[in-house]
Amino acid sequence: MTDVSEHVTDFNEVNKGLSEENAVLEALRCMNCVRPSCVKGCPVCIDIPAFVEKVANRDFAGAVGVVKENNMLPAICGRVCPQETQCEGSCILARKEKPVSIGALERFVADWEREHGVKTPEVAAPTGKKVAVVGSGPAGLTAAAELARMGHSVTVFESLHAAGGVLMYGIPNFRLPKEIVQAEIEQVKALGVEIKLNHLVGRSVSTEELLAYDAVFLGTGAGLPYFMGIEGENLCGVYSANEFLTRVNLMHANCFPGFDTPVKRGAKVVVAGGGNVAMDAARVARRLGAEVTLVYRRREEDLPARAVEVTNAQAEGVNFVCCANPVQVLGEKTVSGVECVRMEMCELDASGRPKPSCIEGSNFVLEADVFIEAIGQGPNPLLVSMLPALTRERRGNVIVDEDGQTTIARVYAAGDVATGAATVIWAMGSAKKAAAAIDRMLRAE
Amino acid sequence: MYLVEEATQLADKVFQMWIHAPQVARHARAGQFLILRIDETGERIPITISAVKGDSVRVIFMTIGKTTEHLSTLKKGDALRDVVGPLGKPSEIRKYGTVVVIGGGVGVASTPIIAREAKEAGNHVIGIIGARNKDLLLLEDEMKEICDELFITTDDGSKGIHGFASTVLEQLLKERELGCVWIIGPAIMMKVTSGVTKPYGVKTFVSLNPIMVDGTGMCGSCRVTVGGETKFACVDGPEFDAHQVDFGGLMQRQRMYVDEEKEALEHFHHPHGGCGCCGGEH
Ligand SMILES: Cc1cc2nc3c(=O)[nH]c(=O)nc-3n(C[C@H](O)[C@H](O)[C@H](O)COP(=O)(O)OP(=O)(O)OC[C@H]3O[C@@H](n4cnc5c(N)ncnc54)[C@H](O)[C@@H]3O)c2cc1C
Ligand SMILES: Cc1cc2nc3c(=O)[nH]c(=O)nc-3n(C[C@H](O)[C@H](O)[C@H](O)COP(=O)(O)OP(=O)(O)OC[C@H]3O[C@@H](n4cnc5c(N)ncnc54)[C@H](O)[C@@H]3O)c2cc1C
Ligand code: SF4
Ligand code: SF4
Ligand code: FES
Numbered sequence: 001m002t003d004v005s006e007h008v009t010d011f012n013e014v015n016k017g018l019s020e021e022n023a024v025l026e027a028l029r030c031m032n033c034v035r036p037s038c039v040k041g042c043p044v045c046i047d048i049p050a051f052v053e054k055v056a057n058r059d060f061a062g063a064v065g066v067v068k069e070n071n072m073l074p075a076i077c078g079r080v081c082p083q084e085t086q087c088e089g090s091c092i093l094a095r096k097e098k099p100v101s102i103g104a105l106e107r108f109v110a111d112w113e114r115e116h117g118v119k120t121p122e123v124a125a126p127t128g129k130k131v132a133v134v135g136s137g138p139a140g141l142t143a144a145a146e147l148a149r150m151g152h153s154v155t156v157f158e159s160l161h162a163a164g165g166v167l168m169y170g171i172p173n174f175r176l177p178k179e180i181v182q183a184e185i186e187q188v189k190a191l192g193v194e195i196k197l198n199h200l201v202g203r204s205v206s207t208e209e210l211l212a213y214d215a216v217f218l219g220t221g222a223g224l225p226y227f228m229g230i231e232g233e234n235l236c237g238v239y240s241a242n243e244f245l246t247r248v249n250l251m252h253a254n255c256f257p258g259f260d261t262p263v264k265r266g267a268k269v270v271v272a273g274g275g276n277v278a279m280d281a282a283r284v285a286r287r288l289g290a291e292v293t294l295v296y297r298r299r300e301e302d303l304p305a306r307a308v309e310v311t312n313a314q315a316e317g318v319n320f321v322c323c324a325n326p327v328q329v330l331g332e333k334t335v336s337g338v339e340c341v342r343m344e345m346c347e348l349d350a351s352g353r354p355k356p357s358c359i360e361g362s363n364f365v366l367e368a369d370v371f372i373e374a375i376g377q378g379p380n381p382l383l384v385s386m387l388p389a390l391t392r393e394r395r396g397n398v399i400v401d402e403d404g405q406t407t408i409a410r411v412y413a414a415g416d417v418a419t420g421a422a423t424v425i426w427a428m429g430s431a432k433k434a435a436a437a438i439d440r441m442l443r444a445e
Numbered sequence: 446m447y448l449v450e451e452a453t454q455l456a457d458k459v460f461q462m463w464i465h466a467p468q469v470a471r472h473a474r475a476g477q478f479l480i481l482r483i484d485e486t487g488e489r490i491p492i493t494i495s496a497v498k499g500d501s502v503r504v505i506f507m508t509i510g511k512t513t514e515h516l517s518t519l520k521k522g523d524a525l526r527d528v529v530g531p532l533g534k535p536s537e538i539r540k541y542g543t544v545v546v547i548g549g550g551v552g553v554a555s556t557p558i559i560a561r562e563a564k565e566a567g568n569h570v571i572g573i574i575g576a577r578n579k580d581l582l583l584l585e586d587e588m589k590e591i592c593d594e595l596f597i598t599t600d601d602g603s604k605g606i607h608g609f610a611s612t613v614l615e616q617l618l619k620e621r622e623l624g625c626v627w628i629i630g631p632a633i634m635m636k637v638t639s640g641v642t643k644p645y646g647v648k649t650f651v652s653l654n655p656i657m658v659d660g661t662g663m664c665g666s667c668r669v670t671v672g673g674e675t676k677f678a679c680v681d682g683p684e685f686d687a688h689q690v691d692f693g694g695l696m697q698r699q700r701m702y703v704d705e706e707k708e709a710l711e712h713f714h715h716p717h718g719g720c721g722c723c724g725g726e727h
Contacts, residue, residue, distance in 0.1 A: 160659060161489075161526070161529070169663075198527050200532065200660075203472065204469065204471075204472065227675060234668060234675075237701075239665075239666075240664060242664045246658055246664050251489070256708075261489070262702045333700075
């Protein structure tokens with residue numbers, strides 16, 4: 001990896017990836033285990049030793065073929081999977097030295113293929129069945145690709161003007177270049193999947209029209225931003241991370257006025273939260289030229305973001321204020337500061353983490369002209385609330401069985417709408433299972 | 446791409462456009478809006494759906510900044526990059542008895558579709574449309590045809606009643622039993638006019654126009670305070686109970702980007718090369 005701090009003014013990808021030589025050397029480290037534990041760590045069960053061996057033998061085309069058996073979006077996953085807790089975390093070598101860099105190798109073969117011409121996988125004979133997929137995030141794209149390969153006619157409905165879900169509007173370019181997302185989406189389309197952009201299901205497509213399909217897959221994600229509910233939250237200059245990131249990633253506000261959508265760049269930006277979303281918002285704000293302070297209510301070691309994201313944010317000059325929580329946004333019409341209170345850690349909560357609680361009278365003010373809340377998202381309620389027969393749990397997640405089947409016949413759901421905000425690969429893994437179940441149901445008829 | 450089928454000027458700075466957008470036209474109802482983006486570098490802007498015919502929808506807009514100015518230069522045969530809709534909840538139309546539909550300025554654009562649906566639901570429909578002067582008055586013929594009664598007001602008295610819609614409304618409230626009132630116009634006009642119905646306890650809807658991005662409930666840019674609660678106007682509205690709305694908060698947030706808007710307009714009139722980060726092509 002290159003020195004991150006030199007990138008802080010542009011939106012180019014930070015991690016430059018492996019060279020061919022280094023990829024081969026890295027692949028040679030794999031011991032090709034008979035019972036590979038790494039595969040168990042991968043939510044879509046890529047045959048890791050098989051593809052890594054092909055890399056070691058310089059059969060890059062063969063390697064990417066193996067990966068694509070189980071994962072249609074390898075260039076994306078190779079970049080954004082939390083490998084340290086998944087495949088790499090489970091690699092036998094993780095215990096001794098360093099695990100095989102499976103993510104980097106996956107990315108390498110996917111990038112190699114994009115540069116050397118992509119081969120579209122075979123598609124089964126048409127079944128005559130029509131499936132509607134709602135949402136074009138990783139869950140929707142995976143379900144669509146799987147179902148199309150099985151011979152079903154698939155229509156994806158996406159409300160935004162670009163396909164990709166969070167991959168397009170949430171995760172910034174410097175972690176996941178948008179051309180790469182679009183190139184992988186082109187591969188899904190090459191399977192015969194039709195993507196209808198600018199179609200908000202529930203509004204542009206009625207629920208009756210939706211339920212008239214032979215099967216329905218809901219991949220509408222967890223796009224509803226939570227707000228803290230503190231005073232001053234509606235001042236000009238207060239953003240949800242979703243809005244801030246959407247303005248920059250999807251609408252290119254960083255290129256304003258070349259692009260029309262504005263964003264408040266801020267001289268001093270405060271970000272509340274400690275997850276990947278908070279890191280992304282903070283790193284974007286840095287690139288827009290602001291001094292950035294991230295406020296997190298627990299301790300530094302409790303930060304839920306990936307370690308590498310925290311390290312990058314720190315290297316790029318984001319200040320971390322841990323054990324503190326915003327209680328009020330200050331300002332007349334626009335933000336002038338964020339009042340916070342110090343937190344102390346009490347007994348462990350259900351998740352095994354210490355419970356934070358306020359220290360009375362410890363309030364302090366961080367100067368700021370922009371305040372970004374990155375405290376979590378819930379499932380987008382629009383469509384699911386229009387399907388009264390769909391059972392949801394308290395937080396709004398759609399309840400599904402292990403096949404992704406919802407409480408409505410022929411309607412399946414996977415990804416963040418079912419799990420709550422999770423990861424790209426979990427969305428894909430659960431979507432794959434649902435696609436298989438949809439296929440079984442359609443063939444049984 | 447969404448074809449512009451007709452583009453005409455209705456008044457100073459006010460334009461009408463018919464756009465081919467079947468997925469919007471098919472389900473559009475009174476009170477809903479669409480979001481359009483002119484081209485690849487464009488902003489997503491919300492505009493009310495003012496009429497529907499076959500696969501096409503009509504929008505009426507006033508040029509106040511970069512995007513609306515750019516939109517006003519488009520002609521029949523041009524195309525918009527994106528149109529999504531219908532967005533927002535439809536107006537709560539049912540049989541109320543006598544209803545009043547009030548439009549001020551470009552807000553008049555939203556009134557025919559509400560008046561028509563209210564009429565079809567069996568209401569006696571009174572329209573009040575207002576403008577600064579007679580040259581800025583919109584959709585008079587159309588409203589005359591739909592409404593059982595139509596009042597016209599101008600600020601300068603050049604046509605109809607000299608004064609504001611609120612003056613006429615006040616009179617109606619005194620004389621008649623009103624079931625429901627819709628008020629659509631600039632925030633300040635909605636605030637003032639809905640103040641008139643409050644003492645009478647008449648159900649009053651206003652259509653809020655905060656700054657939006659996605660229009661699907663994903664960003665929170667459009668949040669407004671209604672009855673002390675935060676609502677997202679794009680999915681929970683845009684119509685809300687007027688007497689619960691925090692208009693001050695709405696108007697404050699509408700002004701969030703005034704400086705940037707000036708810059709965008711300046712850039713539109715005098716483009717000065719690229720920003721450097723997109724290869725200079727924009
Ligand atoms: C800023 C950010 C950074 C992240 N970083 C990482 C990371 O590094 N690694 C990782 O693994 N995960 C990361 N995640 C989480 C990951 O992106 C999500 O778990 C994943 O995208 C979920 O996929 P999905 O397909 O379920 O939903 P989404 O990606 O949310 O896609 C849902 C799509 O459905 C569309 N939609 C919603 N409702 C409708 C409707 N009614 N009609 C039509 N379309 C509709 C939406 O517009 C959207 O495009 C991050 C998330 C965010 C927000
Ligand atoms: C639900 C809804 C329905 C609307 N219906 C109509 C209509 O029928 N006719 C009409 O002329 N206008 C309508 N508007 C307002 C219209 O969206 C704005 O005039 C337009 O976005 C201005 O863009 P601009 O680039 O030309 O001006 P700018 O210079 O960018 O902005 C001028 C003013 O418009 C408002 N505005 C700017 N950007 C947005 C945005 N993305 N979303 C909402 N408001 C914004 C702000 O208050 C700003 O101060 C509606 C707005 C909403 C929310
Ligand atoms: S998809 Fe993710 S978890 Fe699976 S092998 Fe690739 S990087 Fe690892
Ligand atoms: S566990 Fe590690 S060493 Fe073994 S096959 Fe998987 S990647 Fe190779
Ligand atoms: S415009 Fe984004 S939530 Fe309403």
